[in-house]
Amino acid sequence: RKEVEQDPGPFNVPEGATVAFNCTYSNSASQSFFWYRQDCRKEPKLLMSVYSSGNEDGRFTAQLNRASQYISLLIRDSKLSDSATYLCVVQTGANNLFFGTGTRLTVIP
């Protein structure tokens, strides 16, 4: 079983729409959780960390459910510039990051 599983998409949504991505992880001992954004042929960049209490950064909201080993990312009022691949990342052990395959989002004008 993969450490991190994501729906690869693609998600094609109109501008202004709200879209949600989900991710599950297999190791209950995982310690930290993140969403990264990766543009085509570029390196991943940290979008936000994910906390049990949930956290929000502008149009982006991340949630963690440890009991269900489930992480989510909600994007409100989608912009064209949000088009990218969103990677769910789980840390297990010191500095060991496990990446999901990513969910591709395309925001359509």
Added chain:
Amino acid sequence: GAVVSQHPSRVICKSGTSVKIECRSLDFQATTMFWYRQFPKQSLMLMATSNEGSKATYEQGVEKDKFLINHASLTLSTLTVTSAHPEDSSFYICSGVAGGVSYNEQFFGPGTRLTVL
């Protein structure tokens, strides 16, 4: 955020040759650097973890004699793909971490696209 550079950004080589990729942390000291590989439409897969001044730790299935890693200073790690073959063609990305006790954000380099003919 901190900056990590990689060189070259793109390389095309013949089968059987060796290719060296450099990863530099430009404005911080990276006690730990990671090397990842990403095949098309797949996730980043960790290849190895290198700590400055010590031998790299390789993930299962990664041949240490084929992928030579040297982390000689706090700002430079190199990955050498020896006797490259077409199946080694991939996107290689490094990342650096400052500190090493608990999780610190990994700063990724821009990646090196290797094509082996």
